[in-house]
Amino acid sequence: MADTFRIYKKDGTKAAEGASPLSITGLAAETVVAKGDYQAVRVTNDVESLKVDIPAFTTLSEQEPASLKLDQTDKPTKSNTVDEIKSWLTEHNIDFSGITLKDDLLALIPS
Incomplete structure (x- = not known):
């Protein structure tokens, strides 16, 4: 049986x-x-090792994905997601009602 690992909160959950x-x-x-605040264990054959404290850390700040950082002059391309394209179209007051396919959405973008 392969080893697995578990992380527990300090309250045991x-x-x-x-x-x-x-x-x-x-x-x-x-x-x-x-x-x-968190502890890790290795589990082998349903037997847990001793708990080891996870070192202190700070989670990252929220960051907007780079792919969403289109400035007003950048136009979406096939590399953007459908949601990113729809967001750009909305920001530019371009109606895309009923259009769901990426190529059709990209066709709405003025050249």
Whole structure:
């Protein structure tokens, strides 16, 4: 049986489980987490190792994905998502009602 890992909150509730590397999710941006607020264990044949404190860390600040950072002169391309294209069209007051396909949305963008 393959080893798995678990992360526990300091109150003993399980925060994550699976193969390494694990992620702790659900924390707000710029949250300061102290050493020992979370602990990790290795699980082999349903037996947990001793808990090890996860070092202190601060979550990242919320950042807008680079792909969404189109300035007013940049036009979306096929590399943008449908939602990004729709956002650009909305910002430029271009109606795309009933249009859902990427190529059709891109066709609405003036050259």
